[in-house]
Amino acid sequence: xxxxxxxxxxxxxxxxxxxxxxxxxxxxxxxxxxxxxxxxxxxxxxxxxxxxxxxxxxxxxxxxxxxxxxxxxxxxxxxxxxxxxxxxxxxxxxxxxxxxxxxxxxxxxxxxxxxxxxxxxxxxxxxxxxxxxxxxxxxxxxxxxxxxxxxxxxxxxxxxxxxxxxxxxxxxxxxxxxxxxxxxxxxxxxxxxxxxxxxxxxxxxxxxxxxxxxxxxxxxxxxxxxxxxxxxxxxxxxxxxxxxxxx
Numbered sequence: 545x546x547x548x549x550x551x552x553x554x555x556x557x558x559x560x561x562x563x564x565x566x567x568x569x570x571x572x573x574x575x576x577x578x579x580x581x582x583x584x585x586x587x588x589x590x591x592x593x594x595x596x597x598x599x600x601x602x603x604x605x606x607x608x609x610x611x612x613x614x615x616x617x618x619x620x621x622x623x624x625x626x627x628x629x630x631x632x633x634x635x636x637x638x639x640x641x642x643x644x645x646x647x648x649x650x651x652x653x654x655x656x657x658x659x660x661x662x663x664x665x666x667x668x669x670x671x672x673x674x675x676x677x678x679x680x681x682x683x684x685x686x687x688x689x690x691x692x693x694x695x696x697x698x699x700x701x702x703x704x705x706x707x708x709x710x711x712x713x714x715x716x717x718x719x720x721x722x723x724x725x726x727x728x729x730x731x732x733x734x735x736x737x738x739x740x741x742x743x744x745x746x747x748x749x750x751x752x753x754x755x756x757x758x759x760x761x762x763x764x765x766x767x768x769x770x771x772x773x774x775x776x777x778x779x780x781x782x783x784x785x786x787x788x789x790x791x
Contacts, residue, residue: 550731550779559772570767573610578763580606585755604633610770611711629710636707636718640700647695682749689741696740697733701773708777715781724780735776739769 563570580602584595608629612620655668678684702721709716725732743765751761 548779550728552731552735555735555776555779559775562775563767563771569613570771573606573770574763574767576606577766578759581762582755582759585758604630606766607770608711611708611774614774615712617711617713625711628716629707632707632710632716636700636703639703639718640696643695643699682745686741686745689745690737693737693741694733697729697736701736702729702732704773705777705780708774709781712781721780728780732776735772739772743768 580599584599587595608626609620612625617625651668651671654671657664658666658668675688678688702725703718705721705725706716706718709721747761747765751757
């Protein structure tokens with residue numbers, strides 16, 4: 545297997561160029577994301593959990609169509625693709641959720657030891673106070689995002705490549721996703737930190753907390769994150785001759 549060099553600077557420049565070339569189509573997807581987000585913030589979350597579930601269905605369909613259009617899959621919908629992608633998505637989320645549950649249980653176990661074992665250091669209280677102190681400041685809030693992104697890099701984002709593969713009709717094994725990204729995890733983590741920690745952090749400081757502006761910011765972030773993520777997938781799964789410049 546040919547060893548690839550993942551240059552973050554080059555990756556950034558290529559993706560910005562891609563977004564400029566495909567600006568019109570990305571605006572269409574951004575409008576769909578904006579509309580769903582605006583309706584959710586305006587009407588849904590304050591009223592019905594059922595509507596929240598419907599938003600989840602929209603999110604699935606949005607990424608399904610986005611990825612399928614990106615890879616020019618025809619026909620767009622097939623029973624096999626829908627079933628396989630749903631199953632893979634459930635597996636990935638179950639895996640990610642199990643890691644979060646394990647982390648939560650570990651924290652509770654540390655608290656139990658601190659409360660009941662004489663001489664055991666009070667790690668729980670120290671960690672809790674440190675977290676509260678961090679999240680009380682803007683910079684500290686950004687720092688607090690980093691461990692979460694690090695955990696999700698291993699448990700959600702890298703396994704999530706398998707979901708993309710079900711739509712792109714490539715090898716959809718989660719183990720393959722880990723194998724292909726072996727040796728690149730730190731750079732992947734840096735890219736994802738920029739996408740899912742730094743970008744939302746900057747946006748939260750610039751955007752007025754009203755449904756219209758929050759929805760516009762959400763649509764912008766959704767498109768940027770989707771493009772960068774799917775093209776990060778391309779870096780590992782596609783040969784150089786297959787790399788895409790336009791939809």
